[in-house]
Amino acid sequence: MTDSAPQTDTVRPLPVTEVGHWDLEADVVVAGYGIAGVCAAIEAARAGARVLILERTGGWGGAAALAGGFVYLGGGTPLQRALGFDDTPENMATFLTAALGPGVDEARIADYCAGSVEHYEWLVACGVPFREAFWGEPGWEPPHDEGLMYSGGENAAPFLDIAKPAPRGHVPQYADKKIGQRSGGYMLMKPLADTVTELGIPVEYDTRLRRLVVDGDRVVGVLATRYGKPVTVRAERGIVLATGSFAYDTEMVDRYVPRLSGRPGAAIEEHDGIGIRLAQALGAELAHMDAAEVALFGDPQMLARGILVNGRGQRYIAEDTYPGRMGQATLLQQDNQAFLVLDERSLEEALATVTSTPFFRFPPKWVAEDLAELEAEMGLPEQSLQATVATYNRHAEHGADPVLGKKPEWVRPLGTPLAAFDLRGFTAGFTLGGLRTDLDSRVLHVSGEPIPGLYAAGRCTSGLSAGGYVSGASLGDGSFYGRRAGRTAAAGS
Numbered sequence: 001m002t003d004s005a006p007q008t009d010t011v012r013p014l015p016v017t018e019v020g021h022w023d024l025e026a027d028v029v030v031a032g033y034g035i036a037g038v039c040a041a042i043e044a045a046r047a048g049a050r051v052l053i054l055e056r057t058g059g060w061g062g063a064a065a066l067a068g069g070f071v072y073l074g075g076g077t078p079l080q081r082a083l084g085f086d087d088t089p090e091n092m093a094t095f096l097t098a099a100l101g102p103g104v105d106e107a108r109i110a111d112y113c114a115g116s117v118e119h120y121e122w123l124v125a126c127g128v129p130f131r132e133a134f135w136g137e138p139g140w141e142p143p144h145d146e147g148l149m150y151s152g153g154e155n156a157a158p159f160l161d162i163a164k165p166a167p168r169g170h171v172p173q174y175a176d177k178k179i180g181q182r183s184g185g186y187m188l189m190k191p192l193a194d195t196v197t198e199l200g201i202p203v204e205y206d207t208r209l210r211r212l213v214v215d216g217d218r219v220v221g222v223l224a225t226r227y228g229k230p231v232t233v234r235a236e237r238g239i240v241l242a243t244g245s246f247a248y249d250t251e252m253v254d255r256y257v258p259r260l261s262g263r264p265g266a267a268i269e270e271h272d273g274i275g276i277r278l279a280q281a282l283g284a285e286l287a288h289m290d291a292a293e294v295a296l297f298g299d300p301q302m303l304a305r306g307i308l309v310n311g312r313g314q315r316y317i318a319e320d321t322y323p324g325r326m327g328q329a330t331l332l333q334q335d336n337q338a339f340l341v342l343d344e345r346s347l348e349e350a351l352a353t354v355t356s357t358p359f360f361r362f363p364p365k366w367v368a369e370d371l372a373e374l375e376a377e378m379g380l381p382e383q384s385l386q387a388t389v390a391t392y393n394r395h396a397e398h399g400a401d402p403v404l405g406k407k408p409e410w411v412r413p414l415g416t417p418l419a420a421f422d423l424r425g426f427t428a429g430f431t432l433g434g435l436r437t438d439l440d441s442r443v444l445h446v447s448g449e450p451i452p453g454l455y456a457a458g459r460c461t462s463g464l465s466a467g468g469y470v471s472g473a474s475l476g477d478g479s480f481y482g483r484r485a486g487r488t489a490a491a492g493s
Contacts, residue, residue, distance in 0.1 A: 034062020069184020152470025157405025
């Protein structure tokens with residue numbers, strides 16, 4: 001062994017023979033103190049392992065603590081049943097298979113859905129509060145402290161005809177929300193962080209993961225830095241990577257999902273892909289690296305009452321669906337070109353509703369007394385918008401939308417005067433791809449075999465989403481498979 005400080009400017013694995021001494025030791029070392037990491041630490045400790053959490057920032061929470069807090073759960077949770085909604089694991093799996101594809105891991109979805117009710121009960125037992133109240137209006141999240149909401153377009157076309165609609169967006173109760181600062185995600189993380197404290201699990205803050213330490217083909221520790229100085233950490237049973245996505249690594253975004261280049265959102269700057277790159281250096285398999293969730297910066301109450309058209313003046317998605325689905329369609333399929341058109345009556349009705357995102361209610365860019373004038377002001381091809389509205393209105397007179405399937409409650413002919421909102425470029429998103437893991441959260445080598453001693457959960461893995469997304473998939477998947485990673489690592493299997 002050598003006493004010289006090992007390199008920290010490379011992602012290549014560090015042979016254990018180059019580690020002169022261990023600064024810290026544990027049975028299970030968890031890298032990252034967000035939702036996946038906290039759940040991994042709790043379950044590993046409860047399984048009898050000595051656990052150590054390494055967190056690169058000065059506190060717990062990660063992206064989860066800043067999130068709206070949706071945890072996607074179903075199959076008949078106590079909250080669903082209390083609010084009168086019937087659901088089964090099979091029904092939930094049917095929806096997720098359709099909504100999160102193409103290319104979903106059906107075995108993973110079945111596993112997640114089968115364990116969803118137990119996972120809800122586990123969260124509640126850890127102190128996570130869910131209020132028995134349902135929010136049924138269009139929105140990015142409940143504006144108050146309601147505990148349940150549709151969060152993935154379950155009750156919109158085309159999914160309402162594929163699986164029986166059931167709301168599965170479970171939101172921890174938090175009264176004084178500040179969107180993007182302290183919301184439901186904070187009240188998901190805080191009870192779990194308190195559980196870590198109660199279990200006596202030590203945390204090393206301001207400690208940044210740099211390299212994995214290997215003994216042959218087995219991961220036996222990590223090299224980290226604290227304030228620029230190397231720290232070596234021994235893991236007797238395993239390392240759990242819970243380091244987040246690669247949304248803020250410019251080179252990785254440009255390489256894998258270039259449509260997101262320059263427009264990161266719903267993540268934190270610490271999501272730099274380090275866990276993914278370290279595992280790659282060991283030969284880890286990746287999956288769905290081109291997948292992304294995309295937010296459309298529009299108000300769902302306004303979107304549902306109007307029509308969303310592309311740069312050719314054509315509708316392209318049902319306006320009452322999950323707004324993240326609209327964002328994906330806009331950025332990935334419509335070259336980021338989108339306009340929202342609605343009449344004065346619909347706009348006034350929308351603005352009179354309660355919203356969790358008032359900052360999306362900005363003034364329209366164009367207003368006009370008739371459709372031809374509006375079309376010209378928007379710079380759309382002549383007759384393009386007029387033809388779209390004529391078709392929409394013809395069917396709307398009968399309360400129908402056979403073109404895209406918007407539900408009758410939101411379908412009404414557009415009258416005059418009219419307003420249009422310029423939503424071109426109004427998208428941002430985060431990456432969904434990452435390490436391929438098995439159902440026990442073991443990181444898989446490109447050969448298909450698990451890499452000994454290495455586990456992962458959360459957004460550094462490919463998780464449930466292969467292409468589509470539902471709000472709550474990240475926190476749900478991260479917490480569920482974070483628990484699995486902790487148990488598997490504690491067993492050393």
